[in-house]
Amino acid sequence: MKTQRIWSNTSPFYFLIPFSWLYGLITTLIRFSYHYGWKKTHHFPFPIVVVGNLTVGGNGKTPLVLWLVKILQQRGWRVGVVSRGYGGYSSYYPLLLNACINSDQCGDEPLLIWRRTGVPVAVSPRRTEAVAALFKKHTLDIVISDDGLQHYALARDIELVVIDGDHRFGNGWRLPAGPMRECANRLKTVHGIIVNGGNAKPGELQMRLQAGIPINLYSGERLALTNLTPVVVMAGIGHPSRFFATVRAGGVTPIREVSFSDHxxxxxxxxxxxTPRQEFLLMTEKDAVKCGSFARAHWWYLPVDAFLPTCAEKKLLILIEKAIICAKSENVSMMKDV
Known part of the structure; x- marks a missing residue:
């Protein structure tokens, strides 16, 4: 969190700039090596949608993935999700999530997605292996990659980039002098730019996060946010301040706000x-998936959902469903030619 605050300033640590140039050179060479076929890119018989970002830290990718899964399920499409599984460690990969897998193995975000949606989720540092595992096990129409914009070994049909509308690109420098994984010009090559919070610019799609009803980790009971008082609020996400602001906007004034590192x-x-006096403890859903096995009766989490205006929803659906239909048509043509 301290690093992200430094990156939000207009000036970087100047002694790090040469390392940023080196980082930029390396990442550019990696991208070009896949673009020109010097390294192998893996393709699959269904579309791949990558939901990524240009900066480090939480921008709201996972809420958008959840939104996409839900809306595509409602349209009757069979959806799978892959993730690197950051923060988790498994003795083997790829890892197909099931009821016996915990966040220590797969990471918090994949487990959250699997529990919330019920769709097939696979985890591997090599996302191509995760997609291959889903392809072998399930019949799917589309796979969504939670993060992975810079994982060019995985061919993708659609790239969606999520931008933090409040912080955007910080000082604009690449790592380690700034928060950028790739330069902002990369946005010219993606299919959709979604802005989480703040104000979208022309050509960008606006997204807002809306809080749901708090859920008890121990019992599953639901209770109005304003009934959770006195409450201590905690968050171990990219930008805890956003979660704290959401709680306050819901009409609650926490007696304490505690920030932890992401993951x-x-x-x-x-x-x-x-909570030494057994006050309510309210956390994010991402934190909750790691605390369920030892939850206390006064621990609660606040789910949040992405909301996109109808025009943005329509634009994304047209883009994605066109890719699904085209892939199906190509598969049919290939079968006829065999």
Whole structure:
């Protein structure tokens, strides 16, 4: 979090600029090596939609993935999701999620997606292996990659980039002098730019995060946010301040706001210390998937959902469904030619 605050300033640490140039050179060479066929790109018989970003930290990719899965399911399409599984470690990959898999193995975001949607989810540092595992096990119409914009070994049909509307690109420098993984010119090559919060610019699609009803980790009970008082609020995400602002906007004034690092691993004792008088403890859904096995009765989480205006929804659906239909037509033609 401290690093991200530094990156939000207009000036970088100047002694890091040569390393940023080197980082930019390396990432550019990697991208071109796949673009010109020097390295192998893996294709699949269904469209791949990559939901990624240009900066490090949480921009709202996972809420958009959840939104896409839900709306495509409603349209009758069979959806799968792949992820790197950041923050988790497994003795083997690819890892197909099931009820026996925990966040220590697969990471918090893939587990959240699997629990929330029920769609097939596969995890691997090599996303091509994750997609291949889904292809072998399930009949799918489309696969969504949560993150992976820079994972060029995986061929993609659609690239969607999520931008934090409040912070955007910080100081604009590449790592490590700034937060950028790729330069902003990369946006010229993607199919959709979705702005989470703030104000979208011309050509961008606006997205807002809307809070749901708090859910008890221990019992599954639901309770209005304003009934959770006194409450301590915690968040281990890219920008905890956004979650705290959401809680306050819901009419609640926390007695304490506690920030943890993104993908923080929790222990029961460290969370017990936050509420010594058994106050309500409210966390993000991403945190909750890591705390369910040792939850206390006064622990709650606040789910959030992405909301896009009808015009943005229509634009994305047309783009994605066109890719699905084209892929199906090509598969039929290939079968006829065999």
């Amino acid at each position: 923080q691993n929790y222990k029961q004792k460290m969370l017990d210390e936050l």
